[in-house]
Amino acid sequence: MDDRSGRNDRFRANERSFAYYGVMSHEERFQAIIDAEEKIEPPDWMPEAYRKTLIRQIAQHAHSEVIGMQPESNWITRAPTLHRKAILIAKVQDEAGHGLYLYAAAETLGVRRDEMQELLHRGKHKYSSIFNYPTLSWADMGTIGWLVDGAAITNQVMLTRGSYGPYARAMVRICKEESFHQRQGYELLIRLCQGSSEQKAMAQDSVNRWWWQALMMFGPHDGDSTHTEQSMKWKIKRVSNDDLRQQFVDMTVRQADYLGLEIPDPDLHWNEERGHYDFGEIDWEEFWTVVKGDGPMNRERVAHKVKAWDDGAWVREAAMAYAAKKQARSVA
Amino acid sequence: MSYDVPVAPGEKAELEETTELSGESWPMWEVFVRARRGISHVHIGSLHAADAETALENARDVYTRRGEGVSVWVVPSTEIHAFEPEAASDYVEANEKVYRLATTYEIPEEVGQM
Numbered sequence: 001m002d003d004r005s006g007r008n009d010r011f012r013a014n015e016r017s018f019a020y021y022g023v024m025s026h027e028e029r030f031q032a033i034i035d036a037e038e039k040i041e042p043p044d045w046m047p048e049a050y051r052k053t054l055i056r057q058i059a060q061h062a063h064s065e066v067i068g069m070q071p072e073s074n075w076i077t078r079a080p081t082l083h084r085k086a087i088l089i090a091k092v093q094d095e096a097g098h099g100l101y102l103y104a105a106a107e108t109l110g111v112r113r114d115e116m117q118e119l120l121h122r123g124k125h126k127y128s129s130i131f132n133y134p135t136l137s138w139a140d141m142g143t144i145g146w147l148v149d150g151a152a153i154t155n156q157v158m159l160t161r162g163s164y165g166p167y168a169r170a171m172v173r174i175c176k177e178e179s180f181h182q183r184q185g186y187e188l189l190i191r192l193c194q195g196s197s198e199q200k201a202m203a204q205d206s207v208n209r210w211w212w213q214a215l216m217m218f219g220p221h222d223g224d225s226t227h228t229e230q231s232m233k234w235k236i237k238r239v240s241n242d243d244l245r246q247q248f249v250d251m252t253v254r255q256a257d258y259l260g261l262e263i264p265d266p267d268l269h270w271n272e273e274r275g276h277y278d279f280g281e282i283d284w285e286e287f288w289t290v291v292k293g294d295g296p297m298n299r300e301r302v303a304h305k306v307k308a309w310d311d312g313a314w315v316r317e318a319a320m321a322y323a324a325k326k327q328a329r330s331v332a
Numbered sequence: 333m334s335y336d337v338p339v340a341p342g343e344k345a346e347l348e349e350t351t352e353l354s355g356e357s358w359p360m361w362e363v364f365v366r367a368r369r370g371i372s373h374v375h376i377g378s379l380h381a382a383d384a385e386t387a388l389e390n391a392r393d394v395y396t397r398r399g400e401g402v403s404v405w406v407v408p409s410t411e412i413h414a415f416e417p418e419a420a421s422d423y424v425e426a427n428e429k430v431y432r433l434a435t436t437y438e439i440p441e442e443v444g445q446m
Contacts, residue, residue, distance in 0.1 A: 043414065043416070043417040044417055045417060053336075057336055090397075093393075093397070094397075097393075097394045097397070100379060100394055101377055101394075104360075104377055104378045104379065107360070107378070112357065113357070113380065114357050169377075170377070173377075176398075177398075219336065225336070226339045227336065228336075231336060236336070237336055316358065316382075317356075319358065319381075319382035319383075319386060320356060320358065320382050322382065322383070323382040323383035323386075326383065327383075
């Protein structure tokens with residue numbers, strides 16, 4: 001066999017899928033595809049628990065994008081310049097798009113978008129707790145981009161390497177757009193921090209309110225995290241919560257230094273031995289309180305979402321009626 | 333950020349299922365985008381819309397906000413036909429006829445590039 005041509009690799013891959021996968025059980029074949037760093041695609045056989053875990057995760061991810069529009073759209077009418085308003089509108093529009101990509105990815109697993117929404121509206125599905133905090137100042141538009149979207153990117157880059165094709169592909173698109181979100185937020189903070197002392201104080205206050213919540217976004221400690229081992233084996237999850245959180249802290253300290261802002265953690269310092277920053281303990285009681293639905297904004301966020309859905313019912317129905325009428329005319 | 337759903341002590345981790353839905357859903361469409369002239373349309377995602385016209389408008393707004401394409405197709409998802417997964421592994425993936433591959437033929441070095 002001639003090894004000079006790259007085509008040989010492709011030939012071997014074909015040979016493997018034919019002869020090698022062919023003799024396996026469903027479950028063995030499924031795991032072999034994952035172990036070979038290939039993707040599971042919608043028509044493939046998959047364990048029911050894999051399907052359910054993915055639906056649950058992708059739905060909560062989609063809900064997070066959609067609910068995440070609320071804290072930011074809160075500031076659209078009060079953006080300080082037309083330029084900043086245009087940026088914020090574009091960002092909120094992106095979040096709606098991210099929700100759409102993700103609901104579509106979940107639908108390939110045999111669940112309907114309406115069904116997922118219904119469960120969100122009834123409080124049976126969750127979304128990221130970060131969106132249950134209020135946006136109290138304009139600086140929050142910068143901090144959310146920098147820290148919240150920064151934390152999201154840390155996790156989403158990992159998810160682009162996940163084993164489920166439609167989810168991984170949605171993540172690639174989302175990551176490209178998140179980069180805009182993070183950079184516009186950081187730039188907004190640079191402007192504030194180079195502005196008046198009041199502006200800088202506003203930025204500091206914002207970071208004080210969001211820092212710990214951003215760290216909470218990475219979820220419970222690895223020891224307290226359910227399903228981690230199985231999700232790692234299935235490559236739904238590829239890096240642990242604590243490792244991702246550490247990665248985020250290590251990246252972010254320098255960025256805070258450049259802004260001249262303090263990170264509100266007295267235990268934060270460089271650990272030469274570990275080659276990482278040490279940092280303080282998250283308030284886990286607060287974390288679980290918000291997860292269980294008792295954060296500052298949980299009820300308001302869901303109520304607003306339900307209202308928007310109900311208020312839009314006539315539009316959805318009218319569009320269907322119009323489509324049916326056009327269809328009837330073209331047949332006649 | 334962790335998107336694996338945290339399960340609070342005392343909660344169950346199972347997915348809630350529901351079949352009680354309010355109203356009729358918009359049908360689903362598959363979206364294909366030609367990234368630039370000279371290459372084929374490629375499947376880029378899907379969306380829900382009442383008809384082809386609004387599906388196209390939604391596809392433009394959702395999938396080509398940053399110059400991702402020069403042409404968009406939308407196709408009703410129900411019009412996409414595919415082999416059953418079982419059949420796909422027999423008919424699509426199988427490649428026992430290796431003599432069809434150019435690289436299975438040995439060409440002497442002195443002949444040069446072929």
